[in-house]
Amino acid sequence: MDTHILKNIIAVIRTEQERRTSLLNVDDPNFAYDQWLFTDEPFLNEFCLMFLVTLRHQVEREQVGLAARAADRGKEISGQQYQERVKQLQKTNKKGNKNWDWTEINKRLKPESCEKYDFIKALRFLANSYKHDFSMEPDEKLLTSLKLKTGVNYAPLPESDSLRKGFADLIGLGKDAGYCDIAERFVDIANDFVEEVKNRIKLSKVEWGTVSLNPKDFAR
Numbered sequence: 001m002d003t004h005i006l007k008n009i010i011a012v013i014r015t016e017q018e019r020r021t022s023l024l025n026v027d028d029p030n031f032a033y034d035q036w037l038f039t040d041e042p043f044l045n046e047f048c049l050m051f052l053v054t055l056r057h058q059v060e061r062e063q064v065g066l067a068a069r070a071a072d073r074g075k076e077i078s079g080q081q082y083q084e085r086v087k088q089l090q091k092t093n094k095k096g097n098k099n100w101d102w103t104e105i106n107k108r109l110k111p112e113s114c115e116k117y118d119f120i121k122a123l124r125f126l127a128n129s130y131k132h133d134f135s136m137e138p139d140e141k142l143l144t145s146l147k148l149k150t151g152v153n154y155a156p157l158p159e160s161d162s163l164r165k166g167f168a169d170l171i172g173l174g175k176d177a178g179y180c181d182i183a184e185r186f187v188d189i190a191n192d193f194v195e196e197v198k199n200r201i202k203l204s205k206v207e208w209g210t211v212s213l214n215p216k217d218f219a220r
Contacts, residue, residue, distance in 0.1 A: 001058065001059075001062060001187075001190065001191045001194055003187050003188070003191050006051075006055065006058075006187045007184060007187055009051060010048075010051065010180055010183050010184050010187070013044060013047050013048060013051070013180055013183075014180050016044065016047075017044050017178075017180060020036070020040045020044070021036070021040075023035075024036060042158040042159050043158075044179070044180075045157075045158040045159070045164070045179050046157075046158040048179035048180060048182070048183045049126070049130055049157055049158060049179070050130075051183050052123060052126055052127070052130075052182075052183055052186060053126070053127045053130050053131065055123065055183075055186060055187065055190055056120075056123045056124055056126070056127040057127070058190070059120060059123070059190050059193065059194065060100070062194045063105055063109060063111065063194075063197065064086060064089055064100060064105060065086070066108075066109060066194075066197060066198060066201070066203065067089060067104070067105040067108045067109055068082055068085035068086045068088075068089060069082065069085075069203040069204045069206065070108040070109065070201050070202070070203060070204070071085060071108065071204075072204045073202055073204075074202040074203065074204055074205075075204055076204060076205045076206075076207055077204045077205075077206055077207070078206070078207055078208075078209065079206055079207065079208040079209060082204075082206045089101050089104060089105060108201070109197050109201060110200070111193075111197055114193055114196045114197060114200075115192075115196060116189050116190075116192050116193040116196065117193070118145070119170065119171060119186070119189045119193070120189070120190065120193050121145060122142065122145040122146060122167070122170060123186060123190070125139065125141045125142035125145050126138075126142055126157075126167075128141075128142075129142050129157060130157055135156055136156040136157045136158065137153075137154055137155075137156055137157070138154050138157060138160065138163055142163075143166075145170075146163070146166030146167060146169075146170055147166065147169075147170075148162060148163070148166045164177075164178075164179060164182070167182050168181075168182055171185050171186065171189060172185075173185060
């Protein structure tokens, strides 16, 4: 994974966070506190949550690519063969939509036996809660993975202090850690997870051959 680009994105969010927190010492204290608590902090938190959702999907793409290279016991394959194997890992469900065949992908990669798997699973539950819950509230699977109480009401994900503390505690940060620190740690966790998966299986080398650099060969 290209962790450099990912951490640069977090650096942009940190810069905006520093800009907004610097205003706390300038404005009227009461107004500044309300502005931070009800507007700025949830806004910045949601930026980080969107980043974590994106990170989750990047991990999925990495897994699909590895699974496509894990079917030939290390035998070299062409770029076309690789692309065909990626397409084979997509199946059409009853609704006519294309979905990744995670049964086959997991069979080839066995990610659940990786040291960082529980962290990646929590990241998946976060992404699902963020994308699919109308009120952006944590679902039971996410709460259980973070060892938080279920059956009680939580604030929406960007506003939930309990959720932030749960994630910080899960990945070994202090409970005062902010979402930028949490997101940055998850980049390292995701990279370690992908590398562990990669090192535990025999992967085929992909021979891409020559690639045209003629602009006419690319749609814009």
